[in-house]
């Protein structure tokens with residue numbers, strides 16, 4: 001080969017090698033209460049790995065049960081903790097039912113939870129930390145599912161499923177299992193005594209997708225030293241989903257501190273605002289969402305329901321933001 005042929009050959013090789021790498025983005029689609037808005041109950045996100053693996057994070061109440069057409073294929077379900085707004089004790093009648101501030105979440109998912117009902121219908125695996133796997137295994141078994149589909153990822157370890165490595169990290173929160181999931185005489189006695197079942201600590205997640213993107217999903221948490229020591233220093237998360245709702249979790253000021261000073265990702269998606277965060281797709285003036293967006297120093301992207309955002313391995317939003 002002469003020199004120009006070599007250059008042409010190298011160019012072709014370069015194109016063949018780099019083009020698919022550039023195309024490898026993780027798609028993040030919020031399944032919220034109202035299309036195009038960020039509403040009080042919004043927690044659920046679908047992460048789609050470049051290899052096609054689809055992960056549902058905290059179905060909560062805005063996914064309209066297992067028949068919600070927005071779900072599509074669901075390979076894995078991640079549940080950060082057992083509170084009803086995350087595991088789904090009730091859910092929207094249909095996507096977009098009710099309004100952003102007054103959703104129609106009149107469909108009960110008790111005593112199974114929406115996460116279990118979706119897993120049964122979609123044959124998804126459920127990945128949790130602490131002592132939650134035993135609960136989900138029992139619910140799957142009791143409803144004709146496979147208890148082995150409930151998989152453990154406890155602090156410090158990880159599991160890789162569908163090409164995505166999943167680890168749990170500490171979330172400073174509570175994680176009581178309300179007695180309505182337990183039922184019977186035991187559930188009744190617990191309810192009367194005002195105590196919840198012990199399923200271990202609440203968690204966040206760190207996901208490593210097949211394109212190399214590392215994402216931190218905070219779950220409900222306060223400020224923790226682990227956000228710097230573990231999430232940033234060890235896992236090197238480039239994308240964060242950060243809960244901002246205050247009262248139950250970090251508020252906008254604390255969440256911005258976590259992002260700016262501890263996790264320091266390239267991009268953040270606020271979540272769990274517990275308020276009407278947007279009107280006509282624009283951040284509502286005077287909202288906690290606005291306070292967070294103003295305080296945070298990295299690229300921040302509002303999770304508008306149904307709007308897919310794409311992130312490259314460095315946590316940069318390449319489409320849909």
Ligand SMILES: [Zn+2]
Pocket residue numbers: 083085086220248272
């Ligand atoms: Zn919550």
